[in-house]
Amino acid sequence: MSPTGFDFRYPRQASGTDPRPPGGYLEASGAAKEIIRYLEERQATQLLHGRLRYFAHEVTETHAVVHVALEFSLEAGRQVLLPAKRYEVRQEAADRTVHSTVQAFGTALEAIYGELLADLRTVTR
Numbered sequence: 001m002s003p004t005g006f007d008f009r010y011p012r013q014a015s016g017t018d019p020r021p022p023g024g025y026l027e028a029s030g031a032a033k034e035i036i037r038y039l040e041e042r043q044a045t046q047l048l049h050g051r052l053r054y055f056a057h058e059v060t061e062t063h064a065v066v067h068v069a070l071e072f073s074l075e076a077g078r079q080v081l082l083p084a085k086r087y088e089v090r091q092e093a094a095d096r097t098v099h100s101t102v103q104a105f106g107t108a109l110e111a112i113y114g115e116l117l118a119d120l121r122t123v124t125r
Contacts, residue, residue, distance in 0.1 A: 047074070049084075051071040055069075063095075066093065067089075068091075068109060069089075087112040089112055091111070
């Protein structure tokens with residue numbers, strides 16, 4: 001393990017888009033020494049595995065709520081540094097508009113990434 005952080009890699013999506021988070025959050029926080037965005041020939045020192053568990057928008061007559069659940073684990077070789085942990089947030093939107101719903105999703109994801117970064121800092125320092 002690098003004393004200054006960990007390498008993070010994830011595969012390029014089939015659509016060719018660059019799936020930024022949580023890589024962008026890891027870069028911005030300084031939690032990772034190096035971010036490897038795509039599977040390359042060189043070996044990462046740690047691997048952060050992520051899985052989408054739930055991503056939904058629930059609307060009632062009076063309000064809208066988004067519900068996001070992601071699962072992450074961190075490995076270094078054969079050692080599990082962070083066992084699979086589910087991060088889950090329900091965030092109420094300001095109103096029922098698409099704009100407010102998108103903002104609520106952003107807020108929920110920021111909360112999840114903040115909690116993930118806090119957990120990563122405890123195992124990578």
